[in-house]
Amino acid sequence: METGKTSKYFKYAIGEIILVVIGILIALSINNWNESRKETIQEQFILKRLSTDITSDISQVSNEIGLIDKDTEELKFCIDVILQKKDASISVFRDNLKSMLYLISFDQNKTTFNNIISSGQIEYIKNQNLTDSITKYYNDKYQGWDTAMLDYTRNIIAPFMLNFDHTPQATPGLVGYDDFTRVDIKQSKIPPKTIEDYRDEIFVLNMLRQKLYNLEGQKSAYKMLKTTMQQLIEQINAEIKD
Numbered sequence: 001m002e003t004g005k006t007s008k009y010f011k012y013a014i015g016e017i018i019l020v021v022i023g024i025l026i027a028l029s030i031n032n033w034n035e036s037r038k039e040t041i042q043e044q045f046i047l048k049r050l051s052t053d054i055t056s057d058i059s060q061v062s063n064e065i066g067l068i069d070k071d072t073e074e075l076k077f078c079i080d081v082i083l084q085k086k087d088a089s090i091s092v093f094r095d096n097l098k099s100m101l102y103l104i105s106f107d108q109n110k111t112t113f114n115n116i117i118s119s120g121q122i123e124y125i126k127n128q129n130l131t132d133s134i135t136k137y138y139n140d141k142y143q144g145w146d147t148a149m150l151d152y153t154r155n156i157i158a159p160f161m162l163n164f165d166h167t168p169q170a171t172p173g174l175v176g177y178d179d180f181t182r183v184d185i186k187q188s189k190i191p192p193k194t195i196e197d198y199r200d201e202i203f204v205l206n207m208l209r210q211k212l213y214n215l216e217g218q219k220s221a222y223k224m225l226k227t228t229m230q231q232l233i234e235q236i237n238a239e240i241k242d
Contacts (some may be wrong), residue, residue, distance in 0.1 A: 006012065043124040046238060049112040050134065051236045054132040057108055058229045061222050064106045068219045072212060079208050082199050090195050100211055101161065103153055105146040106222060113138045130235050137232050142221040149214045157207055165193040 075202040080086040081093050088096075113134065116122045123129045161167050166185040185192055198204050 017179075018086065018100065037211040042121065043207060046112065046116055046121060046124060047236050047240050051233060051240065053109040053230050054137075054233055054236070058226060061106050061226050061229070063147070064104055065219055065222050065226070067102075067104050067214050068222070070131070071102055071104065072215050074099040074221075075208050075212055075215070079212075081195060082205055084199070088195070092196070093195055094192075100207065101148070101167065102155055104215075104218060105150070106142070106225075108138060108140075110138060125239075127235075127239055130239060133232050133235055137218065137228055138223055140228065142225045145214065147223045149218060152210060152214055153223050157211065160203060160207065165197075166190075174179050 076122065077088075077096045078093060078100075083090045116124075122131060122134075125134070166188065
């Protein structure tokens with residue numbers, strides 16, 4: 001009798017252990033599912049934020065490319081006037097020459113990327129190829145041309161132009177500039193340069209050529225970056241589940 005009772009108790013105890021183990025496994029499974037679900041939700045949130053940032057970048061870089069085209073057209077006009085391929089009044093020439101002092105640059109919106117890197121949340125992105133593409137995009141070296149343009153314009157062009165001729169400091173009627181002080185250069189005892197003065201100064205032609213070279217370099221870098229953005233958006237959107 002004792003042997004039978006012991007056997008039944010043993011079987012009962014084994015059954016209880018099995019039920020406890022099954023309960024634990026179910027609890028772990030539910031917990032893992034909840035964690036996986038939370039990670040998926042966070043991944044989707046990150047991908048949507050990145051998609052928004054890069055879409056904004058595409059719009060901005062497209063605008064900068066448009067400005068580069070405008071400046072390029074104006075500076076090529078000045079070169080044609082200097083080389084006597086086109087005729088123009090000094091006022092029209094000077095109006096186009098203003099592009100010589102303009103600066104164009106593009107800055108990626110790195111807010112989301114910097115946050116997920118600093119917090120380690122980039123690990124939520126399950127697609128490793130996508131993670132690599134995102135990291136590559138935000139570490140692109142396109143700004144080398146921006147730096148070259150900034151240095152050349154500020155350190156070479158601006159000092160020469162400020163010493164060579166009267167330069168415009170504000171545009172009448174331009175929104176945001178009407179409160180700036182403007183000086184009537186006609187009152188200066190030093191007369192503005194003529195087109196012939198510009199034609200006789202070799203440095204002007206060389207400045208224009210170098211500025212165009214930098215603009216073309218910027219445009220090429222921006223166009224390649226834009227292509228990268230568009231491909232990256234496609235990768236990201238393929239992982240977003242609405």
